[in-house]
Amino acid sequence: MIHRTEAVVLRVAPFSKTSHVVTWLTPSHGKIATVVKGAQRPKSWLLGQYDLFYTCELLFYERRGGGLHVMRECSPLATRTSFRTNWRACACASYLCDLILRISPSDTEQAELYSIFTAALDLLGSGEITQQFLLWIELKVLRVLGVSPRLSHCLRCASELTGRKRSGMLFSLPGGGILCADCQRDHHGRAAPIQPDVLAIMQKWQSSDKSHIVRKIRCTKEQLTGISSIIGSFLDYHLDIPPHNRDIALLLTRMDLKQGHKLRSENKA
Numbered sequence: 001m002i003h004r005t006e007a008v009v010l011r012v013a014p015f016s017k018t019s020h021v022v023t024w025l026t027p028s029h030g031k032i033a034t035v036v037k038g039a040q041r042p043k044s045w046l047l048g049q050y051d052l053f054y055t056c057e058l059l060f061y062e063r064r065g066g067g068l069h070v071m072r073e074c075s076p077l078a079t080r081t082s083f084r085t086n087w088r089a090c091a092c093a094s095y096l097c098d099l100i101l102r103i104s105p106s107d108t109e110q111a112e113l114y115s116i117f118t119a120a121l122d123l124l125g126s127g128e129i130t131q132q133f134l135l136w137i138e139l140k141v142l143r144v145l146g147v148s149p150r151l152s153h154c155l156r157c158a159s160e161l162t163g164r165k166r167s168g169m170l171f172s173l174p175g176g177g178i179l180c181a182d183c184q185r186d187h188h189g190r191a192a193p194i195q196p197d198v199l200a201i202m203q204k205w206q207s208s209d210k211s212h213i214v215r216k217i218r219c220t221k222e223q224l225t226g227i228s229s230i231i232g233s234f235l236d237y238h239l240d241i242p243p244h245n246r247d248i249a250l251l252l253t254r255m256d257l258k259q260g261h262k263l264r265s266e267n268k269a
């Protein structure tokens with residue numbers, strides 16, 4: 001069967017002497033991998049038709065029962081050239097690509113994830129390189145894949161975590177959510193205290209779909225550190241996401257280009 005779809009390039013890897021395997025995110029088939037025959041020949045018609053972060057119109061033969069699909073035609077719709085010159089945006093986009101490569105299921109419809117991911121790439125490319133933005137996108141990706149941390153209600157008593165109920169809470173890693181102050185007896189496994197203000201911000205982010213609304217929520221450095229730590233532990237514990245790519249991306253969002261030396265000393269510490 002042959003399909004025509006829009007698709008974003010997540011990864012390009014060599015395959016035999018002359019071919020590539022390209023992994024894509026598509027709205028209709030989710031994550032797919034296609035073999036691109038002859039891609040590495042010097043006069044290939046495919047030169048410049050696809051690259052990392054491009055959105056393309058893709059025509060491919062579906063191979064059922066696993067294995068690689070076969071690319072038939074491809075033409076670029078958006079090349080996102082700013083990633084070629086803005087290396088901080090490029091590092092953040094690379095991390096998001098890696099996250100989606102690791103946690104998105106293959107060959108299933110993922111229209112919402114596709115929409116979130118392409119919008120995130122466009123915003124990163126236009127200079128939205130902040131820790132707040134990257135953490136919010138992580139929460140959105142987790143939500144759409146149905147693996148969100150549970151932040152609205154206590155895991156045990158199901159009380160809504162608002163107002164007074166937000167004091168004395170623990171974030172339980174095995175449970176992937178919050179235990180209120182009344183429900184922490186006999187708790188086993190890794191857990192970390194979560195401050196009421198940190199939870200309130202995460203709840204707001206989780207329920208917001210608009211980047212300009214998230215941008216307006218002012219966060220202190222301590223709050224962002226707390227949120228980053230909780231999401232990072234969750235990704236590591238439940239989804240086996242290794243921390244190094246994420247740590248680099250988040251470090252770069254905090255980097256002031258005029259104060260590179262400060263960043264280097266922060267790194268050493």
Ligand SMILES: [Zn+2]
Nearest residue numbers: 154157180183
């Ligand atoms: Zn409770």
